[in-house]
Amino acid sequence: MKLCDLHSHSTFSDGTFSPAQLVRLAEEMGLSALALTDHNTPKGLPEFIEAGKNSTVETIPGCEFSSEYKGRELHIVGLFFPEKTWAEIEDFVEIMVMAKKNSNIKMIKKLNELRYDISYDEVAASTDADEFNRAHVAKVLFQKGYVPSVEDAFQTLLKKGNGIYVPPKRIPSLATIKFIKHNGAAAILAHPFLNMNYEELEEFLPKAKMAGLDAIETHYSKFSEEETRQAKELARRFNLKESGGSDFHGSVKPDIQPGSGRGNLKVPYEFKENLEKSAKK
Numbered sequence: 001m002k003l004c005d006l007h008s009h010s011t012f013s014d015g016t017f018s019p020a021q022l023v024r025l026a027e028e029m030g031l032s033a034l035a036l037t038d039h040n041t042p043k044g045l046p047e048f049i050e051a052g053k054n055s056t057v058e059t060i061p062g063c064e065f066s067s068e069y070k071g072r073e074l075h076i077v078g079l080f081f082p083e084k085t086w087a088e089i090e091d092f093v094e095i096m097v098m099a100k101k102n103s104n105i106k107m108i109k110k111l112n113e114l115r116y117d118i119s120y121d122e123v124a125a126s127t128d129a130d131e132f133n134r135a136h137v138a139k140v141l142f143q144k145g146y147v148p149s150v151e152d153a154f155q156t157l158l159k160k161g162n163g164i165y166v167p168p169k170r171i172p173s174l175a176t177i178k179f180i181k182h183n184g185a186a187a188i189l190a191h192p193f194l195n196m197n198y199e200e201l202e203e204f205l206p207k208a209k210m211a212g213l214d215a216i217e218t219h220y221s222k223f224s225e226e227e228t229r230q231a232k233e234l235a236r237r238f239n240l241k242e243s244g245g246s247d248f249h250g251s252v253k254p255d256i257q258p259g260s261g262r263g264n265l266k267v268p269y270e271f272k273e274n275l276e277k278s279a280k281k
Contacts, residue, residue: 001266001268001269002032002268002269003030003031003032003259003266003267003268003269004031004032004033004034004035004058004259004267004268004269004271004272005026005031005033005034005035005244005245005246005248005258005259005267006033006035006037006060006062006077006079006188006217006243006244006245006267006271006272006275007035007037007064007077007190007217007220007243007244007245007246007247007248008022008034008035008036008037008245008246008247008248008258009036009037009038009039009064009247009248009249009250010022010036010038010044010048011044011127011128011129012038012041012043012044012128012129013038013039013040013041013044013064013127013129013133014039014127014129014132014133014135014136014249014252015038015248015249015250015252016249016250016251016252017248017250018044018047019036019044019045019047019048019051020047020048020050020051022034022036022048022051022248022258023048023051023052023055023057023059024051024055025258026055026057026258026259027055027056027057029257029258029259029260030259031057031258031259032056032057032058032269032272033057033058033059033060033269033272034057034058034059034060034258034259035059035060035061035062035077035079035245036048036059036060036061036062037062037063037064037077037078037079037245038063038064038129039063039064039065039066039129039133040063040064040065040066040093040096040097040100040130041063041089041090041093041129041130042061042063042081042086042089042090043090043128043130044128045061045081045083045086048061049061049083058272060079060080060272061079061080061081061083061086062077062078062079062080062081062185063077063078063081063089064076064077064078064190065077065078065093065171065176065180066096066170066171067170067171067172067173067175067176068169068170068171068172068173069172069173069174069204072195072196072200073167073170073195074173074189074190074195074196074204075189075190075191075194076173076176076177076180076187076188076189076190076213077187077188077189077190077217077243078180078183078185078186078187078188079185079186079188079243079275079276079279080184080185080186080275080276080279080280081183081184081185082183082184082185085183085184085185088183089183092171092179093171095171096168096169096170096171097130097131099168099169099170100131100133100168101131102168103165103166103167103168104120104123104131104132104133104137105120106166107134107137107158107164107165107166108120108123108137110163110164111137111141111157111164114164116141116146116157117144118137118140118141118144122140123136123137123140126139126140134153134154134158134165135150135249135252137153137158138150138151138153138154138158139252141153141157150252173204173208174207174208174211177208177211177212177213178211178212180212181211181212184279184280185279186214186215186275186276186278186279187212187213187214187215188213188214188215188216188217188243188275189205189208189213189215189216189217190217190247191217191220191222191223191247192216192217192231192234193223193227193230193231198230198234201234202234205234205238205240206238209238209239209240213240214240214241214275214278214279215235215240215241215242215243215274215275215278216231216234216235216240216242216243217231217242217243217244217245218231218232218235218242218243218244219242219243219244219245219265219266219267219271220244220245220247220261220265221245221246221247221256221261221262221265222247222261222262241271241274241275241278242271242274243267243271243275244265244267244271245267246258246259246260246261246265247261
């Protein structure tokens with residue numbers, strides 16, 4: 001059975017593997033296709049696609065957009081972006097990147113006020129991304145011994161609502177979907193149960209479908225069997241295709257491996273084939 005992974009991250013967002021290293025790892029794992037879906041940036045795609053030219057792994061150019069719907073953060077993945085549209089992605093997220101930078105400046109300032117010795121430049125130097133996020137801050141806090149683990153930083157100091165991390169303004173979810181479709185890619189709702197429950201998804205998906213949404217992730221590293229069942233049910237009800245991926249980040253999420261997630265993930269290659277057809281419409 002041919003398998004793929006349609007959701008992964010590199011050092012150009014908050015992952016710890018370079019795009020080329022991701023391709024080599026996917027080949028070692030026996031995957032037939034891998035998508036690079038860094039957060040709000042296409043900058044890792046040239047290296048990723050070039051690495052794929054000398055690999056048995058098909059490399060799929062993608063991007064994961066941080067969007068917002070009724071105050072909820074939703075992640076929309078775009079897959080199969082034509083190379084000529086990569087610059088359009090950078091223009092689309094430019095305002096969001098600036099909002100993220102302002103959010104990070106405020107976060108570092110609040111940490112400093114609480115006597116944590118950490119600087120903006122220090123965290124920025126730890127990534128190739130245009131702008132760092134909480135994962136990078138958590139890693140520096142862990143390296144300096146302020147927290148016992150990266151995960152602990154997320155659950156304590158950097159937890160939403162704790163007063164230190166203030167989420168930046170994000171692009172509306174429906175506008176994000178329309179942008180993806182306008183640029184010839186397939187639009188997928190990532191990890192649908194992360195910030196929405198079943199009833200909220202019932203309200204959102206018809207509107208998202210009207211905007212051009214092609215699919216939802218039904219196979220995901222952190223899904224329980226019941227969540228997978230519910231996601232597949234939603235896909236059927238709203239005539240959406242299925243997608244799936246590990247959301248691999250490297251050492252940031254050490255329990256998750258490309259292709260296999262936490263050991264029980266299998267994303268059929270036909271998901272890739274179906275979504276590629278949606279992208280070409």
